[in-house]
Amino acid sequence: MNKSGRERLQSIRDRVKKEQSAKVTTVTVGMGSCSIAAGSEVVMKTFIEEIEHNGIEDVIVRKVGCRGMCSSEPTVEVCMQGIPTILYGQVTEGGAKKIVHKHILQRRLVNNMIFDDPGQATSKKVCNSYGTETAVIIFDNEYGSQDYSCDDIFKDFSATVIECKLDKDVQIVKAAEKKHYTAGCLVRILPDNAFLCSSKGDVDDIIDNAIVRKEEIATLAPLDEGCTQKKIVLRNAGRIDPESIEDAIVHAAYVGLEKALFESSPEEIIEEMKVSGLRGRGGGGYHTWKKWSDARQQDSDTKYIICNCDEGDPGSFKDRSIVESDPHTIIEAMVIAGYAIGAQHGIIYIRGEYALAVHRLQQAIREAEELGLLGEDILGSGFTFRCNICLGTGAFVCGEETGLIACVEGRRGMPRPRPPYPSTAGLYDAPTIINNVETLANIPAIVGKGGEWFSSIGTKSSTGTKVLSLSGKLCREGLVEVPMGTPLRNVIAIFGGGIRNGKRCKAVQTGGPSGGVITEENLDVPIDFDDMAAKGSMLGSGGIIAIDDDDCIIDTAKFYLKFAANESCGKCPSCRIGSKTLLHIFEKIAAGESTPQEKAQIFDLCKAMKKGSLCGLGTSTPNPIISLLSQFESEFLAHIDDKRCPAHRCRALITYSILANKCIGCTMCARSCPVDAISGEIQKVHVIDQEKCIRCGECFKACKFGAIERQ
Amino acid sequence: MESGPMQEVSQAVLEKIAEHRDKPGALLLILHMVQREYRYIPRAVAIEVAKQLGVPIAQVYGVITFSPLFKLKEPGRHHIGICQGTACYLSNSDDIIAALEELLGIGVNGVTDDGEFSIEVIACLGCCSLAPALSINGKVYGKVTRTQLTDILATCRGGDE
Numbered sequence: 001m002n003k004s005g006r007e008r009l010q011s012i013r014d015r016v017k018k019e020q021s022a023k024v025t026t027v028t029v030g031m032g033s034c035s036i037a038a039g040s041e042v043v044m045k046t047f048i049e050e051i052e053h054n055g056i057e058d059v060i061v062r063k064v065g066c067r068g069m070c071s072s073e074p075t076v077e078v079c080m081q082g083i084p085t086i087l088y089g090q091v092t093e094g095g096a097k098k099i100v101h102k103h104i105l106q107r108r109l110v111n112n113m114i115f116d117d118p119g120q121a122t123s124k125k126v127c128n129s130y131g132t133e134t135a136v137i138i139f140d141n142e143y144g145s146q147d148y149s150c151d152d153i154f155k156d157f158s159a160t161v162i163e164c165k166l167d168k169d170v171q172i173v174k175a176a177e178k179k180h181y182t183a184g185c186l187v188r189i190l191p192d193n194a195f196l197c198s199s200k201g202d203v204d205d206i207i208d209n210a211i212v213r214k215e216e217i218a219t220l221a222p223l224d225e226g227c228t229q230k231k232i233v234l235r236n237a238g239r240i241d242p243e244s245i246e247d248a249i250v251h252a253a254y255v256g257l258e259k260a261l262f263e264s265s266p267e268e269i270i271e272e273m274k275v276s277g278l279r280g281r282g283g284g285g286y287h288t289w290k291k292w293s294d295a296r297q298q299d300s301d302t303k304y305i306i307c308n309c310d311e312g313d314p315g316s317f318k319d320r321s322i323v324e325s326d327p328h329t330i331i332e333a334m335v336i337a338g339y340a341i342g343a344q345h346g347i348i349y350i351r352g353e354y355a356l357a358v359h360r361l362q363q364a365i366r367e368a369e370e371l372g373l374l375g376e377d378i379l380g381s382g383f384t385f386r387c388n389i390c391l392g393t394g395a396f397v398c399g400e401e402t403g404l405i406a407c408v409e410g411r412r413g414m415p416r417p418r419p420p421y422p423s424t425a426g427l428y429d430a431p432t433i434i435n436n437v438e439t440l441a442n443i444p445a446i447v448g449k450g451g452e453w454f455s456s457i458g459t460k461s462s463t464g465t466k467v468l469s470l471s472g473k474l475c476r477e478g479l480v481e482v483p484m485g486t487p488l489r490n491v492i493a494i495f496g497g498g499i500r501n502g503k504r505c506k507a508v509q510t511g512g513p514s515g516g517v518i519t520e521e522n523l524d525v526p527i528d529f530d531d532m533a534a535k536g537s538m539l540g541s542g543g544i545i546a547i548d549d550d551d552c553i554i555d556t557a558k559f560y561l562k563f564a565a566n567e568s569c570g571k572c573p574s575c576r577i578g579s580k581t582l583l584h585i586f587e588k589i590a591a592g593e594s595t596p597q598e599k600a601q602i603f604d605l606c607k608a609m610k611k612g613s614l615c616g617l618g619t620s621t622p623n624p625i626i627s628l629l630s631q632f633e634s635e636f637l638a639h640i641d642d643k644r645c646p647a648h649r650c651r652a653l654i655t656y657s658i659l660a661n662k663c664i665g666c667t668m669c670a671r672s673c674p675v676d677a678i679s680g681e682i683q684k685v686h687v688i689d690q691e692k693c694i695r696c697g698e699c700f701k702a703c704k705f706g707a708i709e710r711q
Numbered sequence: 712m713e714s715g716p717m718q719e720v721s722q723a724v725l726e727k728i729a730e731h732r733d734k735p736g737a738l739l740l741i742l743h744m745v746q747r748e749y750r751y752i753p754r755a756v757a758i759e760v761a762k763q764l765g766v767p768i769a770q771v772y773g774v775i776t777f778s779p780l781f782k783l784k785e786p787g788r789h790h791i792g793i794c795q796g797t798a799c800y801l802s803n804s805d806d807i808i809a810a811l812e813e814l815l816g817i818g819v820n821g822v823t824d825d826g827e828f829s830i831e832v833i834a835c836l837g838c839c840s841l842a843p844a845l846s847i848n849g850k851v852y853g854k855v856t857r858t859q860l861t862d863i864l865a866t867c868r869g870g871d872e
Contacts, residue, residue: 034838037851070840314796317837352743352780353836355849390736391743393778394834410738411770412777428735471798471839478840509797545797559800569777 005372005379006262009254012371016250023081024058025104030075030238032066032324033356039092040074046096047076056104065325067238068479070317072115072177078103084135084190089115089176109135114175116188118225118480118495126214127193134211135171138197139186142178142475143502148199150174150185156203157187170211180475180498186223194223227482227490230457232465233441234481237325242360245367248328254373256444260336261381264447269340270296273443275451277463282308282399282436283514283540283616285462285529291433294423295341298431303343305334306408306427306434309350309357310392310399313512314563315543318467319437321479323350323357326441327364331387333440335378336447338385341433346387349404352394361389396567400615401426401434403569414569415615436541438467458484462528462539470496472545473503482527489523492546503548507631511540513560514620516627517547536627552649553632554639557625558586564621574612578605579621590650592643599640602629648710651695655711660685662707669699669708720759724748732763738774742781750790751782779834787822787829789867794844796835802842808832810857814864827868 029035029044047061067075072089078099079085086109088099095113102110114137127134136157140150157172179186184198187206195206195217205217231237240247248254260269273289280286295303307330311319323330334346350358365387368374376384390408397403398413405427407413426432442464446454455463462484468491471477475497482491488508492498499505507517516537518525525535532539547556561583570576582605588594606622613619629636638644645653658669658678665683670676677693680686688699700708724745731740738760745756752775761768775781793799793808808830812818815828822829838844841853852863 033851034840034853037838037841037844037853070838073840311837312834314835315798315839316835317839320837353834390739392780393739393774394780395778396834408736408739410736410774412773414777469839471842472801477798543797545801547801551801559797563795 006258008371009249009258009373009379012246012249016246020250024060025081026077026079027059027061027099027104028064028077028079028239029061030065030067030069030073031063031242032070032073032321033354034066034070035073035075036356038073038090042093043074043076043091043096046093047100050097050100051104054100054105056100059104062241063243064239065237065242066321066479067117068234068321068481069115069117069476070478071476072478075115080104080107083107083109083171086135086190087115087117088113109171109173111174112176114173115177116175116179118229126216127189127210134169135173135190136206137173137175137188137190139175139177139179139188141181141185143180146184146198148184148197152200153185153187153197153203156200157207160203160207164207164212166207166212170207180493194225195220196223225490225494227486227494229481229495230465230483231481232445232454232457233322233329233438233467234325234479235445236329237321240326242325242327243363245328245364245371248326252448253328253444254332256447257332257335257373258379260339260447261378261383266296266340266342269336269447272446272451273340276442276446276454277451278439278442278446278454279462279529280436281438281442281466281541283313283511283538285539288435288439291423291435292337292341294421295343295431295433298424300431302345302428302430303338303341304427304430304432305337305341305343305346306404306432307334307346307348307350307437307440308399308401308404308434309348309354309437310404311351311354311437311541312396312399312567313514313541313543315471315509315545316469316512316541318469318479318542320351320354320357322437322441322467323354324360327357327361328368329441329444330361330437331364331368331374333435333443334387335374335383335385336443337433337435337440339383341431343431343433344384344386346385347390347408347427348387349390349392349398349408352391358389358391365389395569396563397569397615397617400617403615404434405432412569414571415617417614438542459526459528459531461530466527466539466542468495468527468542468544470544470546472509473499473505473548473551474546475500484528485526487524487526488518488532488544491527491544492523496544496546499546499548503550506547506549506551509537509545509547509556509624510543511538511623512543513563514538514616514623515540515543516623517631519631536630538623550647550649552645552647553628553635554586554589554645555647555649557628558583558590560624561586561621564617567617569617572613572615572618574608575614575618575621578609578612578618581605582609582621582625589639590645591652592639592650594640596640644711654695654697655690656688656693656695656697656700657690657709657711658686658688659707659709662705664705664707666705668702668704672698672702674698720753720756724756725759728760728763738764738766738771742771742774742778746781749785751785784822785826786831788827789847790829790831792831792833792836792846794834794836794838794842794846795832796837796839796842798839798842799835799844804843806857807843807845807855807860810860814860828864 074091076088076091098110102108161167161170184196187197188194209215209217236251240251270292278288309319398407400415402415403413422432458464465481467481480495505520507519509517529539564579565583568575585598610619663685670678677689757771761771819830844853
């Protein structure tokens with residue numbers, strides 16, 4: 001490739017930019033794994049068919065990757081000239097047809113289908129966009145009745161805009177999604193204003209002052225949600241077609257690569273990484289520049305860059321999403337990393353189970369090779385770098401650096417002692433850098449905009465942003481990217497929507513199987529490597545799992561121990577035997593069969609695992625156990641001393657009995673019992689045979705008279 | 712370990728083994744290829760791989776037995792993987808496992824007599840917003856309930872999968 005390689009890249013940028021600025025309507029349909037499982041392929045097909053069937057011109061239907069709104073999928077965004085860009089969620093085949101007929105053909109937004117993309121900047125006090133693109137979206141609340149309801153707000157807004165003859169320019173719509181405010185209903189005025197509305201006066205003020213006169217409202221402040229997303233890693237996720245290199249290129253893909261190869265030396269790039277302060281995003285939190293610098297200094301013709309996409313932490317799905325949504329960012333980052341350390345070979349080690357991500361990566365590599373962005377003499381720079389994919393085999397411990405290397409080399413993926421570290425002697429004994437997907441996805445932006453820009457975001461010890469995978473008992477699960485330093489409480493409330501069914505947040509598990517729990521009182525902890533470690537947990541890979549009062553800490557501890565016992569490679573006795581023995585003790589506790597001696601044994605075993613294990617799996621297995629037992633000591637003691645499970649989850653510790661003063665003999669409980677443990681005549685008090693009872697809870701669910709007592 | 716008559720290694724597979732055997736990391740590449748081709752690693756093929764790569768058969772089985780993705784026996788035509796990630800566990804995936812065992816009359820890691828279904832508990836699928844989730848031959852089903860299971864199995868039997 002000669003100079004024409006760079007020219008070809010620039011001409012793609014110019015051409016596609018022109019094509020995409022044409023005034024057409026764009027409909028983008030989310031097409032990540034969660035979207036597809038929720039039915040987005042059918043939705044996309046419906047859009048294409050309806051548009052064709054109705055002869056509608058100048059509409060493009062595209063797929064995009066993951067928007068991070070996993071529990072609202074399938075999501076569809078419609079961008080039309082003259083009306084605000086709208087995001088619809090949980091779209092069905094019927095919903096797609098409504099969007100085509102109402103939104104696209106009649107230019108009227110569809111009620112009860114709009115979803116919120118949380119964390120938009122809402123500090124603006126006046127609505128600057130009225131006149132061309134204004135929509136008022138009203139969100140009802142899940143709980144709590146207000147004197148002035150969402151329906152009242154909708155009626156009054158609709159009536160007032162008609163009175164003021166604004167109804168053609170200002171559309172009023174009710175959202176599908178429900179929020180959790182108590183002081184009023186969220187009203188978003190697209191694109192970037194938000195207020196909490198709780199009276200007719202507020203409605204009049206918003207229309208009169210903020211929208212028409214473009215003035216601040218004296219009595220109503222804009223809603224400050226306390227946190228906003230900042231998308232660096234996810235900058236293109238949900239915006240570009242992950243199967244089109246041209247779409248990636250027009251969204252700044254490979255700008256960083258050109259800057260690195262043609263305007264910087266490898267040492268300058270490493271220096272930029274040092275200034276950025278980027279720390280590993282896979283869980284270790286190690287300074288990226290140090291690893292790169294170590295590898296750079298090794299005198300070897302052969303060096304390797306490995307992208308670790310083995311994402312084994314249960315509850316973490318950010319790496320899958322990044323690769324499914326923006327595969328070119330990883331390729332670009334690996335070329336830059338290779339240039340910086342002097343490596344010509346790249347391997348992307350990715351879970352075999354991630355079929356869609358693998359497919360998109362394979363395509364992206366092919367496309368990059370065709371355009372001279374990978375291979376010999378990249379873009380005429382003189383730098384050669386090749387990349388291939390290596391599939392993982394389903395073992396968690398192969399996510400550990402030395403286990404990963406063993407696996408790629410065709411051996412059992414068992415970790416080995418360090419030193420030597422992989423940066424000195426790694427794959428086939430050559431200097432090797434292993435970086436997590438998210439770590440790499442930051443590189444093009446850092447090289448493009450500078451390390452100083454990156455370090456101005458976040459906190460002093462944890463610069464930049466963090467992608468968090470939210471799951472568990474939340475109202476809304478998905479992916480968010482926030483500046484480091486954002487309080488965890490705000491992440492749970494604003495992005496997670498709080499706990500489902502109005503329940504209390506008991507704790508938040510962070511850092512996966514190597515982490516711990518942060519209790520409700522401590523949720524103000526900032527998202528930060530050091531701050532979270534100080535609270536007895538860790539940030540890790542950014543998995544955030546919320547638990548409520550129905551979750552038992554013994555049961556949760558058992559889950560993590562079962563995981564560790566299954567995944568232990570077996571090399572170190574303290575991990576191999578320790579994890580199994582701890583699991584056995586916790587199974588006994590859950591069955592009400594533990595002995596007082598076993599209380600002390602738990603902590604001795606934890607200490608032994610920490611001291612005697614070679615790798616992070618063994619040394620960090622005790623972390624969630626110690627965290628759970630110390631934060632919830634009374635619940636732990638209730639199980640051991642009182643043989644009682646306060647969360648009613650450990651079946652052997654639950655007793656169901658019938659309250660004679662409440663039972664009317666309707667026989668519902670007897671009929672629901674799968675083992676015929678309940679007896680009694682019609683209209684006579686029933687009784688449960690405790691010997692036969694399997695504590696499944698079906699009678700408790702079936703009784704309409706509160707006559708079943710659960711202890 | 713697998714029992715029964717030794718399978719013949721097909722010409723196509725022999726050619727693929729020969730194609731990859733001199734590449735770095737050949738064993739892993741080849742085992743993935745065999746797993747894709749047969750849906751498990753037949754003993755005859757494992758022996759052939761060891762022969763072609765010039766490594767002891769124990770080394771090949773060392774890697775196979777370390778890796779949940781590589782199977783020692785043929786799964787059912789519809790292989791059901793129930794996710795055991797944290798979010799799925801908290802959403803009572805254990806009940807889904809119990810229900811499947813009851814409906815199919817087999818335990819986890821078993822195969823039905825007619826060879827149609829097998830059940831496995833698998834590592835986190837990374838679809839936590841769809842908990843409890845399961846996958847059948849790679850297709851993900853989310854927010855699965857006991858009542859939906861009968862329909863899902865019927866769809867598989869009906870040949871839509």
